[in-house]
Amino acid sequence: MKKVVKFGGSSLASASQIRKAADIVRADESRLYVVPSAPGKRTASDEKVTDMLYQCYEAASSGKEYQKILERIRARYNGIITELGLDLSLEEEFKALEENFTGKKGRDYAASRGEYLNGIIIAKYLGFTFLDAAEVIFFDEDGKFLSEKTNDVLSARLEKMERVVIPGFYGSNPDGSIRTFSRGGSDITGSIVARAVHADLYENWTDVSGFLVTDPRIVKNPEPIETITYRELRELSYMGASVLHEDAIFPVRKEGIPINIRNTNRPEDPGTMIVESTCRKPRYTITGIAGKKGFCAITIEKAMMNAEVGFGRKVLDVFERYGISFEHIPSGIDTMTIFVHQSEFVDYEQSVIAGIHRAVQPDTVLLESDLALIAVVGRGMKATRGTAGRIFSALAHARVNVRMIDQGSSELNIIIGVDNVDFEKAIQAIYDIFITAEEK
Numbered sequence: 001m002k003k004v005v006k007f008g009g010s011s012l013a014s015a016s017q018i019r020k021a022a023d024i025v026r027a028d029e030s031r032l033y034v035v036p037s038a039p040g041k042r043t044a045s046d047e048k049v050t051d052m053l054y055q056c057y058e059a060a061s062s063g064k065e066y067q068k069i070l071e072r073i074r075a076r077y078n079g080i081i082t083e084l085g086l087d088l089s090l091e092e093e094f095k096a097l098e099e100n101f102t103g104k105k106g107r108d109y110a111a112s113r114g115e116y117l118n119g120i121i122i123a124k125y126l127g128f129t130f131l132d133a134a135e136v137i138f139f140d141e142d143g144k145f146l147s148e149k150t151n152d153v154l155s156a157r158l159e160k161m162e163r164v165v166i167p168g169f170y171g172s173n174p175d176g177s178i179r180t181f182s183r184g185g186s187d188i189t190g191s192i193v194a195r196a197v198h199a200d201l202y203e204n205w206t207d208v209s210g211f212l213v214t215d216p217r218i219v220k221n222p223e224p225i226e227t228i229t230y231r232e233l234r235e236l237s238y239m240g241a242s243v244l245h246e247d248a249i250f251p252v253r254k255e256g257i258p259i260n261i262r263n264t265n266r267p268e269d270p271g272t273m274i275v276e277s278t279c280r281k282p283r284y285t286i287t288g289i290a291g292k293k294g295f296c297a298i299t300i301e302k303a304m305m306n307a308e309v310g311f312g313r314k315v316l317d318v319f320e321r322y323g324i325s326f327e328h329i330p331s332g333i334d335t336m337t338i339f340v341h342q343s344e345f346v347d348y349e350q351s352v353i354a355g356i357h358r359a360v361q362p363d364t365v366l367l368e369s370d371l372a373l374i375a376v377v378g379r380g381m382k383a384t385r386g387t388a389g390r391i392f393s394a395l396a397h398a399r400v401n402v403r404m405i406d407q408g409s410s411e412l413n414i415i416i417g418v419d420n421v422d423f424e425k426a427i428q429a430i431y432d433i434f435i436t437a438e439e440k
């Protein structure tokens, strides 16, 4: 058995958290590859090291005062080293870091130091070998992750190594400079390493006991999901469930490696298994609920639009011209609605409307803003009648006005549009009707 274990920022935020993580690694001989994040928040009001590094770089690279924040970063790491009782000094590393900050080595370089330095500490504490991710994870000139080159190089390197710490979040460009994934990207590194070593399991250790049915900041103590498929997870993470980076499933998916989301603070909890497919019946009709705020809906009305060949293409062409991607396109007989991110759309709204008028001569174009989209996801919905009906009645009961409903053709998800202000209330109502009411 081979396992890759990734620990998130809150799991490594302090010496006592690092001790918990190390105990987890040592408790199972097969936990051979460790991917750490940078130290995260110790308390709700604390700062993440990654955020401090961005701030520090911003100041240092523009010639402003940066010493104070650099000292806070240094103190964070030195505090951890002292508390863990390690014979380790990061002074040389900090010297290089400061030179590279004032020498404008880049924001990505700056941010990556969070994981890099934490990786050195954790490798030392565990007695594992440290492998710099810059040597084994590659991007092209345009910042696209090179999955196959990375897999070849990383597999070959790790074939001869056991018990390795590989910092998360970053890799290198063709010229050797550092590039990071988007925020939360250490999850991706863990998945890349799991694929490269043909791991039996990718454990992702965080601060919740698994993927929960919905966001714990919206619903109090939501139930954890026992088993979820990659496809269900993809829908939920795309729609804002932020437990796992949305791109983290792709590498492991290529090898069919399951992911197990676990809680560093409660290692006895089984967490959530994320799998390719499963015969396990979901405990509830739905698997999860996620959502995002800040959408705009553009509704185009034109009598007989369905008979007009190329209508949809011409409309979408206008959005493409302004670089605006769409989220959903529910349509009726004589109407077509396009949901877009409000932030991408506002600057171009009048040009887009004019463009639509010119392209398809609609009867009317209607704009609605401040909408939220909620995805209700579940492989069990297909086999159950009345799911949409139950959602509607729950929302009606909660006095939430449903602005849009769109059932994906896979029957894996139902997307509901509501006003931003009703977002939390709607999620709570859907949770109650499916989870609280079905609880066994």
Ligand code: ADP
Residues within 6 Å of the ligand: 007, 008, 009, 010, 011, 037, 040, 184, 205, 206, 207, 208, 210, 211, 212, 213, 214, 215, 216, 217, 240, 241, 242, 243, 244
């Ligand atoms: P890490 O630092 O370990 O990578 P993250 O902060 O990225 O952890 O992700 C874990 C957090 O995701 C949880 O603390 C929780 O607040 C949030 N979260 C949002 N949606 C969900 C969900 N459906 N299930 C579990 N956690 C969720």
Ligand code: ASP
Residues within 6 Å of the ligand: 008, 009, 037, 038, 048, 050, 051, 114, 168, 169, 182, 183, 184, 185, 186, 187
């Ligand atoms: N430290 C990085 C961030 O805060 C990456 C991660 O934690 O996954 O986004």
Ligand code: MG
Residues within 6 Å of the ligand: 008, 184, 187, 242, 243, 244, 245
């Ligand atoms: Mg994360």
